[in-house]
Amino acid sequence: MTHHNDLGPIKRMIEDATVNEYVRSAGLKTLLVLVAEEKLSREHAVDYFRSLFQCKLKHETEFVWGSLVSVSCDLYPEELLLDIQKAYDDNLVDLSWIRMEDVRRALAKGKEKVLQKLRQHQGGLIKDTVAEMRWWACFEQDTPPVSNQPTATNQPIVKEKKIGRNDPCPCGSGKKYKKCCLH
Numbered sequence: 001m002t003h004h005n006d007l008g009p010i011k012r013m014i015e016d017a018t019v020n021e022y023v024r025s026a027g028l029k030t031l032l033v034l035v036a037e038e039k040l041s042r043e044h045a046v047d048y049f050r051s052l053f054q055c056k057l058k059h060e061t062e063f064v065w066g067s068l069v070s071v072s073c074d075l076y077p078e079e080l081l082l083d084i085q086k087a088y089d090d091n092l093v094d095l096s097w098i099r100m101e102d103v104r105r106a107l108a109k110g111k112e113k114v115l116q117k118l119r120q121h122q123g124g125l126i127k128d129t130v131a132e133m134r135w136w137a138c139f140e141q142d143t144p145p146v147s148n149q150p151t152a153t154n155q156p157i158v159k160e161k162k163i164g165r166n167d168p169c170p171c172g173s174g175k176k177y178k179k180c181c182l183h
Contacts (some may be wrong), residue, residue: 007031008041011048025067026042032071045125046072046079053083059092066097073106076114080154081107109142 013019014027031048049072052108057064065087072080081103087093087099106114127131163170169180 005037005039007048014052017062021063021067021172024064028064028067028071032118033036034076042075042115045075048077049080053080053087055063058089061092061094061099063094065092066094069098069103071095073103074114074118076102076111089098 010027010030014024016024031040031045035042035045049068052068057068069077069084069087072084077084083099084103147178163177163183165178167177169175169177171181175179
């Protein structure tokens with residue numbers, strides 16, 4: 001995801017409010033993976049997260065704020081605690097995503113334990129794309145070709161015209177539907 005250790009594209013994506021919020025969140029998580037893989041220093045990530053809290057994100061409630069708090073907790077949020085508290089005070093973080101109690105819980109675990117968990121549980125960098133995607137159904141060799149012919153399970157549904165109570169009965173009796181076959 002980085003080209004020659006250039007984090008510029010990832011950072012621009014995270015900061016761009018027009019980018020999908022889940023993509024921006026994935027960008028933040030990418031930085032965690034880089035820290036876990038020792039491709040990015042924790043200090044650099046913390047400094048960047050601080051800049052996001054302080055000025056680089058729009059001060060509007062968005063999913064990305066909760067994600068920023070979450071990844072900060074994964075890095076041990078000690079240095080960012082005041083910025084995190086301000087984000088909660090400004091109602092920028094969705095409380096259904098992460099609460100201040102979660103931040104305090106991360107702090108209570110201690111820095112070494114939090115960072116050890118980060119190194120153990122991050123997915124890591126993809127070193128072999130083919131092996132990583134081999135399990136996807138679209139790459140299975142034994143998958144039968146998909147037919148465009150309708151089958152019993154995918155027949156088109158034809159919506160029949162609804163017969164009104166006062167319409168002539170479709171049985172051909174000449175009576176109104178309500179007086180003939182309705183009941």
